[in-house]
Amino acid sequence: MPELPEVETIKRTLEPKILGRRIENAEVFYCSIIKCPSVNEFVDKVKGCSIIKLRRRGKYLLIDLDNSSSMIISFRMTGQLLYVDKNNVGYPYDRHTHAVFKLENGVELRFRDPRKFGRIALVKTSEVENTKEILKLGYEPFSPEVTEDMLFQFFKSRRGKIKQLLMDQSFICGIGNIYSDEILFYAGIHPERTSNTLTIEEVRAVYNGMVKVLNEAIEQRGTSIKDYVDGKGDKGSYQHLLKVYGRKGEKCCRCGSEIICTKVGGRTAHFCPHCQK
DNA sequence: ACGTTGTCCTGTCTGC
DNA sequence: TGCAGACAGGACAACG
Numbered sequence: 553m554p555e556l557p558e559v560e561t562i563k564r565t566l567e568p569k570i571l572g573r574r575i576e577n578a579e580v581f582y583c584s585i586i587k588c589p590s591v592n593e594f595v596d597k598v599k600g601c602s603i604i605k606l607r608r609r610g611k612y613l614l615i616d617l618d619n620s621s622s623m624i625i626s627f628r629m630t631g632q633l634l635y636v637d638k639n640n641v642g643y644p645y646d647r648h649t650h651a652v653f654k655l656e657n658g659v660e661l662r663f664r665d666p667r668k669f670g671r672i673a674l675v676k677t678s679e680v681e682n683t684k685e686i687l688k689l690g691y692e693p694f695s696p697e698v699t700e701d702m703l704f705q706f707f708k709s710r711r712g713k714i715k716q717l718l719m720d721q722s723f724i725c726g727i728g729n730i731y732s733d734e735i736l737f738y739a740g741i742h743p744e745r746t747s748n749t750l751t752i753e754e755v756r757a758v759y760n761g762m763v764k765v766l767n768e769a770i771e772q773r774g775t776s777i778k779d780y781v782d783g784k785g786d787k788g789s790y791q792h793l794l795k796v797y798g799r800k801g802e803k804c805c806r807c808g809s810e811i812i813c814t815k816v817g818g819r820t821a822h823f824c825p826h827c828q829k
Numbered sequence: 830a831c832g833t834t835g836t837c838c839t840g841t842c843t844g845c
Numbered sequence: 846t847g848c849a850g851a852c853a854g855g856a857c858a859a860c861g
Contacts, residue, residue: 554855555855558854626855626856628854629838629853630838630854665838667838667840667853669838684857685856712831721855777854778841779854797854817833819855820854834858835859836857841852842852
């Protein structure tokens with residue numbers, strides 16, 4: 553679930569709570585969430601370290617520690633990283649809590665994930681950019697290199713469906729199923745349009761939609777449809793502003809036609825058949 | 830090189 | 846009501 557706006561919100565909500573805090577202990581209850589190294593080694597290395605920096609790359613959250621190692625956290629569909637303060641630290645772990653970081657002053661960071669798809673890797677900070685996960689990421693959507701012209705050239709060079717290209721993390725990272733639908737609605741582009749058929753005007757609309765939708769979603773602190781909550785356990789509110797995602801059968805806010813839902817590359821795609829060509 | 834499909838999991842929704 | 850099956854926001858491997 554967490555796409556760029558959600559991971560950015562998790563980062564922003566955790567930062568003031570955990571920056572500079574020492575990890576006194578760590579416990580892992582579901583071993584598969586630790587991608588590397590071994591669970592024992594992970595716990596040993598993390599123990600006693602202070603958190604010196606939080607970063608986001610695409611949909612990954614990076615937590616730098618003061619022993620020159622970094623956690624690379626992937627939330628996948630249902631992962632959560634929750635700050636638990638002193639008043640709630642006695643609250644028992646539920647069955648979806650797979651790892652706990654006990655911080656100084658008796659507070660905790662709990663990693664929950666009902667679907668168990670989320671992963672945490674621990675690597676040398678200097679090697680973060682060379683890990684398989686991070687290496688394959690393309691541009692950040694707000695990077696200055698991403699421009700209308702750059703998008704136009706890229707779309708021209710490919711023949712995939714526009715929705716799938718927007719979700720291709722090796723091109724632009726951070727956009728998933730929800731925001732690709734919303735961006736394409738904004739742009740008035742059908743999700744199955746072959747990318748090289750887009751005119752420069754249409755690409756401009758996609759670019760503007762990407763910037764607008766992602767910025768608004770960050771402002772609204774993400775989209776909470778099911779599981780997503782930020783680092784403090786609070787829901788976001790962009791779900792109220794979604795125009796097409798999850799609105800199958802409802803009327804398009806622009807033209808009143810019925811929003812429909814199909815599959816594009818195995819993923820659900822919501823769109824207005826009248827507004828999106 | 831690219832696109833498609835299956836897999837990892839559990840919770841929830843849909844339809845019979 | 847109960848239950849089986851479909852389906853879910855992601856990423857990756859295997860295959861054609």
